Amino acid sequence: MMSAQQPPPGGGNELGAAYADRFAAESPEMQAARHRTHALSGSQPVEPPVGAVLAVLAATTGARSVVSIGSGGGLAALWLLRGMRPDGVLTALDGDPEQLRAARTALAEARVPASRARLIFGTPGEVLPRLSPGGYDMVCCAGPPREYAEHLPGLLALVRVGGTLTCHGLLEGGRIADRTARDPQTVAWREISRTIRDDDSLLPAVLPIGSGLLVATKRA
Numbered sequence: 001m002m003s004a005q006q007p008p009p010g011g012g013n014e015l016g017a018a019y020a021d022r023f024a025a026e027s028p029e030m031q032a033a034r035h036r037t038h039a040l041s042g043s044q045p046v047e048p049p050v051g052a053v054l055a056v057l058a059a060t061t062g063a064r065s066v067v068s069i070g071s072g073g074g075l076a077a078l079w080l081l082r083g084m085r086p087d088g089v090l091t092a093l094d095g096d097p098e099q100l101r102a103a104r105t106a107l108a109e110a111r112v113p114a115s116r117a118r119l120i121f122g123t124p125g126e127v128l129p130r131l132s133p134g135g136y137d138m139v140c141c142a143g144p145p146r147e148y149a150e151h152l153p154g155l156l157a158l159v160r161v162g163g164t165l166t167c168h169g170l171l172e173g174g175r176i177a178d179r180t181a182r183d184p185q186t187v188a189w190r191e192i193s194r195t196i197r198d199d200d201s202l203l204p205a206v207l208p209i210g211s212g213l214l215v216a217t218k219r220a
């Protein structure tokens, strides 16, 4: 049974959620990327409605430069590229060489020109110093929150004024809203969410789609 703190996907409106999915159709290349990401690590790539929102955000910010942290097999990258400007460049990083290889395959299958994507092997701690502060329209975080919670200030610093940070997965299992849940992942999600919510330079929202998408735009 669902607890009061754990609304089902679609706000309890399964028909509505199914209808919304019609606006988030994955291409065959996206479906293949989803399969590869999952097969390699069992980790959850962005759900279709989350991917569609990432594409819309990339389009509304007129994104030319985007960073995907924890790129996995490239599914989020494909959604982002769908919304970015045609001359935009996506920087994707992952600490697992196999995932990065899978992302390369996904981009090749989707016929994304090599000039539009830069794939970097490494953790946020290793790669952040190589990225330009204020140089990105969007920074999209996925993967275990403990891996990037301590780098949140550095990740936020990458985003230009008017740009957007996203974090995917915070509502998974509904534990973030369960006061008795104290596992390290949930604690890390709470820390990330609180930091973003309390930062006056950001305009945040949590979208209860998929496993949850935290969106924060840097105010002018």
Ligand SMILES: C[S@@+](CC[C@H](N)C(=O)[O-])C[C@H]1O[C@@H](n2cnc3c(N)ncnc32)[C@H](O)[C@@H]1O
Binding pocket: 037, 041, 043, 044, 045, 046, 069, 070, 071, 072, 073, 074, 075, 076, 077, 093, 094, 095, 096, 099, 122, 123, 124, 142, 143, 144, 147
């Ligand atoms: C859920 S998958 C990402 C899926 C991808 N964002 C998508 O939606 O297509 C999480 C990824 O984070 C990566 N990851 C986990 N810890 C990391 C770290 N410390 N540094 C870089 N990548 C990491 C994993 O290798 C995995 O590929």
